[in-house]
Amino acid sequence: MHATIDQTHIAIRARNVTLSLGSVDILKGIDLDIAAGESLAILGASGSGKSSLMAVLSGLERASGGTVNVAGTDHGALDEDALARARRGRIGIVLQSFHLLPTMTALENVAVPLELAGSADAFARARAELEAVGLGHRIDHYPAQLSGGEQQRVAIARAVAPGPAILFADEPTGNLDAATGAAVIELLFARRQASGATLLIITHDPGLAERCDRIVEMRDGQIVGERRP
Numbered sequence: 609m610h611a612t613i614d615q616t617h618i619a620i621r622a623r624n625v626t627l628s629l630g631s632v633d634i635l636k637g638i639d640l641d642i643a644a645g646e647s648l649a650i651l652g653a654s655g656s657g658k659s660s661l662m663a664v665l666s667g668l669e670r671a672s673g674g675t676v677n678v679a680g681t682d683h684g685a686l687d688e689d690a691l692a693r694a695r696r697g698r699i700g701i702v703l704q705s706f707h708l709l710p711t712m713t714a715l716e717n718v719a720v721p722l723e724l725a726g727s728a729d730a731f732a733r734a735r736a737e738l739e740a741v742g743l744g745h746r747i748d749h750y751p752a753q754l755s756g757g758e759q760q761r762v763a764i765a766r767a768v769a770p771g772p773a774i775l776f777a778d779e780p781t782g783n784l785d786a787a788t789g790a791a792v793i794e795l796l797f798a799r800r801q802a803s804g805a806t807l808l809i810i811t812h813d814p815g816l817a818e819r820c821d822r823i824v825e826m827r828d829g830q831i832v833g834e835r836r837p
Contacts, residue, residue, distance in 0.1 A: 618677075619644040619774055619806040620665055625674035627660055627829075634660045636829040638674070644773070647800065647807040649817035652826035658810045659778055661826065665808065666699055666776045667691045679773055697725050700767030700775045700805070702796070704782035706759045708751040708766075714738060714758075715747040718766045725770060737765040740802075741795055757788035761795065768799045775800055778810040793819070 620642040627635035635657050642648050650658040663669035664676060667683055670691075676683040681694050708717045719734035727733060738747050741761040751759055760780060767775060777796060781789030793816060800807045809820060817823045817837075824834045 617644045618642070619646070619679060620808075621675075621677040622661075622665060623675045625661075625664060625676060626672045627657075627664055627669065628672045634829055635664065635671070638831060640665075640824065640831065642806060642808060644806055645804055646822065647797075647809070647820040649809050649811055649820040649823045650826060651811060651814065651817045651823055653812055656826040657829040658826045660829075662776050662778050662808065662810045666701055666774075667695050668701070697770040698772050698774065700770065700772035702760070702763050702767045702775070702777040702780045704779040706751070706756075706763045706783075708759055708762055710751050713748050713750055714743060714754065714762045714765075717751070717762055718769050721766060722769055727770070733769055734765070737769040738762070740799065741765045755788075756784050757792060760784060760792050764792070764796055764799060768803060768805075771803060772805060774806045774808070775803075776808050776810075779812070780809070781813075781816070 618641055622638050622640045625635055625638040626633065638661060650661060652658045660669065664671045665678065667678065671684065679698060683691060686694060712720065715731065715734055715738065718737060719730040722730035722733055735747060738744055741764055743758060743761055746754060746758060754762065780796060781792055784792060797819065809816065811817055822834060822836050825832050
């Protein structure tokens with residue numbers, strides 16, 4: 609099931625996507641189009657397959673079957689190194705558990721990926737992005753010296769700094785209290801609005817899903833419905 613979208617402006621297209629681990633079928637024939645610039649929520653309970661779908665669409669996981677086309681690139685035709693190159697600078701990912709490097713400062717956590725991607729002004733861009741997320745005064749702090757909300761702000765800055773065309777966020781407030789989570793979501797949408805990126809959010813929170821342009825609901829590895837708020 610997929611909505612009709614202008615076919616010339618597709619950011620992500622999935623057709624009959626399956627994912628199996630051993631004898632367990634996790635994704636069972638997913639068809640989905642996501643328009644460039646759209647914000648989409650994948651809503652579902654734990655175990656519904658939504659995080660696995662994000663992993664496949666972002667290129668972190670390879671589909672067992674079907675086709676995944678992201679920004680005009682067929683992920684199925686790429687090896688692991690080529691997939692990593694396809695993600696670099698084009699896809700930003702924010703995860704529930706932050707995944708900051710503990711031995712690097714906030715500034716380094718944002719700047720080093722930019723440097724690896726060949727950015728000549730990595731530290732200046734990282735500093736500007738950390739200031740944009742309200743952490744200009746915390747750039748020299750290490751993750752252990754930051755609160756959960758601050759760590760997620762660093763993670764958002766790291767994801768957004770390269771100017772990716774597509775942003776993925778997997779339960780971005782899962783480890784945060786309600787007030788901190790709400791502030792982080794406001795920030796995520798604001799940074800996405802500033803960049804015009806396509807945004808895909810994985811969530812079990814209907815309230816968060818309602819913030820998006822479109823909601824796709826998953827159950828048992830399948831899309832069971834979609835709607836616009």
